[in-house]
Amino acid sequence: MKSHAIFTRFIRHAAFAFVAAAAGLASVQAAEPLxxxxxxxxxxxxxxxxxxxxxxxxxxxxxxxxxxxxxxxxxxxxxxxxxxxxxxxxxxxxxxxxxxxxxxxxxxxxxxxxxxWASSIGVLASRDDLKSPKDLDGKKFGGVGTPGERAIVSQVIKNAGGKGDFKLITLRSSYIEALKQGTVDFALPYMAWEGLEAKRAGKPVKYFKYTDYGFPDAxxxxxxxxxxxxxxxxxxxxxxxxxxxxxxxxxxxxxxxxxxxxxxxxxxxxxxxxxxxxxxxxxxxxxxxxxxxxxxxxxxxxxxxxxxxxxxxxxxxxxxxxxxxxxxxxxxxxxxxxxxx
Known part of the structure; x- marks a missing residue:
């Protein structure tokens, strides 16, 4: 009887192991490539x-x-x-x-x-003469030449009471470097990147947000x-x-x-x-x-x-x-x- 019980347990364990192995194999086979x-x-x-x-x-x-x-x-x-x-x-x-x-x-x-909008019209915070977009008439704008860039900036200036006239300079350096060097008077920095860089470099930028002057959000x-x-x-x-x-x-x-x-x-x-x-x-x-x-x-x-x-x-x-x-x-x-x- 004892040998029979041992044999029975062996068969049960073997069957369990076989079922587990089969389940594992099925799982591997079921996994599809990404x-x-x-x-x-x-x-x-x-x-x-x-x-x-x-x-x-x-x-x-x-x-x-x-x-x-x-x-x-x-x-x-x-x-x-x-x-x-x-x-x-x-x-x-x-x-x-x-x-x-x-x-x-x-x-x-x-x-x-x-x-x-992640960008805004930016000027150096030290520019006390630039208090509003209307003050940007006749100033130098540092842009990258994307379609619509001039029209958007011009409209914001007009909405603030200006004429919307400025000189466009296509930048070959970063917005912030151009502002710091005085190559341009204003640009369109990303506030959470280039604007942050300027702040951490001790040259903070102040912003004229488009939506603050009646231009639609985007x-x-x-x-x-x-x-x-x-x-x-x-x-x-x-x-x-x-x-x-x-x-x-x-x-x-x-x-x-x-x-x-x-x-x-x-x-x-x-x-x-x-x-x-x-x-x-x-x-x-x-x-x-x-x-x-x-x-x-x-x-x-x-x-x-x-x-x-x-x-x-x-x-x-x-x-x-x-x-x-x-x-x-x-x-x-x-x-x-x-x-x-």
């Missing part, structure tokens, strides 16, 4: 991109079955890369794709990173994809944007920890890690809209800046001729891929 999604940056890694790197670092994309390949920044705009199918998603700007889509580019915004940085790609990769697009949204929600709620993910995944990009943390603290509140949501866009906000560019006659179609009919701005973006919460 799907690669290519993401193009509009610039070198910075705090506009933090949510992306948080989602990579914390495994949000991996949990969704996605391996994100971040394409290094180059001189080709993400709009062009996404439109051509070289990238699946990319970061760009509301004004940039307003021009791109009008001209025939195949892109659509799927996520708003910065819900508000989405500073957005994420775009190709409408055709979205149609053929609907499930993947939902998973990607959902994971991205989760990353930016974390960055909005935990700026210091989120900054560490950005630094960790880009170790050679930042010499001053405290600067990155401070920048993130400044920027994280702008990830949320007025309702506290991360990512959504509205027709009203798109109609503001983009409608202004149309009314100024600055938008051209694929044939190079000025648009005569205002686009339906609802076609320039979608909230369909956001996770509802």
């Amino acid at each position: 799907t690669t999604v290519r993401f193009a940056l509009d610039w070198t890694p910075n705090t506009d991109h933090t949510g992306l790197f948080v989602a990579i670092d914390k495994g949000y994309f991996k949990d969704a079955g996605i391996d994100v390949k971040v394409l290094p920044y180059n001189q080709t705009s993400p709009d062009a890369l996404v439109s051509a199918g070289v990238a699946d998603f990319g970061t760009t700007f509301q004004d940039a794709i307003t021009f791109s889509i009008a001209a025939g580019a195949k892109v659509k915004s799927v996520f708003a990173i910065d819900q508000h 989405y500073a940085v957005i994420v775009v994809s190709n409408p055709a790609w979205l149609k053929t990769h609907d499930a993947l697009a939902h998973k990607f944007v959902g994971a991205l949204q989760k990353g930016y929600e974390f960055a909005a709620a935990h700026p210091e920890e989120a900054a560490q993910s950005l630094i960790k995944l880009n170790p050679s990009a930042f010499q001053d890690k405290d600067f990155v943390v401070e920048s993130q603290k400044m920027l994280s509140p702008d990830y949320r809209d007025a309702q506290g949501k991360v990512g959504p866009q509205t027709v009203a906000q798109w109609s503001g800046l983009s409608g202004f560019l149309f009314r100024k006659g600055l938008l051209s179609g694929p044939d190079g001729k000025p648009l005569t009919t205002e686009p339906n701005w609802a076609n320039y973006f979608t909230n369909d891929y956001l996770t509802k919460n």
Whole structure:
């Protein structure tokens, strides 16, 4: 009887081991390879991109079955890369794709990173003679030559009571260096990056925010994809944007920890890690809209800046001729891929 009991226990243990091994093998066989999604940056890694790197670092994309390949920044705009199918998603700007889509580019915004302007008209804080945008008439403006740049600045100056006349100088150095050296009187620095650099260097900048002078708010940085790609990769697009949204929600709620993910995944990009943390603290509140949501866009906000560019006659179609009919701005973006919460 004893030998029978031992034999019975052996059979039970062997059967259990076989079942466990089979279950483990089935688990390994069931694991599917990650799907690669290519993401193009509009610039070198910075705090506009933090949510992306948080989602990579914390495994949000991996949990969704996605391996994100971040394409290094180059001189080709993400709009062009996404439109051509070289990238699946990319970061760009509301004004940039307003021009791109009008001209025939195949892109659509799927996520708003910065819900508000990230740049402002900036002058050195020591310039007591420049108290309002109207004081910028006849002054030297340091720009980068983007379409619509002059029109926007001119309108803000007019809204403040000026004529909107100034001398445009295309910069070859940074905004802040040009201001410090006196090459220009005013520029459009990113407040949470170049403006912060100036402050930490002892040359603080004071700002004239567009919206303080009646100019419409805009989405500073957005994420775009190709409408055709979205149609053929609907499930993947939902998973990607959902994971991205989760990353930016974390960055909005935990700026210091989120900054560490950005630094960790880009170790050679930042010499001053405290600067990155401070920048993130400044920027994280702008990830949320007025309702506290991360990512959504509205027709009203798109109609503001983009409608202004149309009314100024600055938008051209694929044939190079000025648009005569205002686009339906609802076609320039979608909230369909956001996770509802």
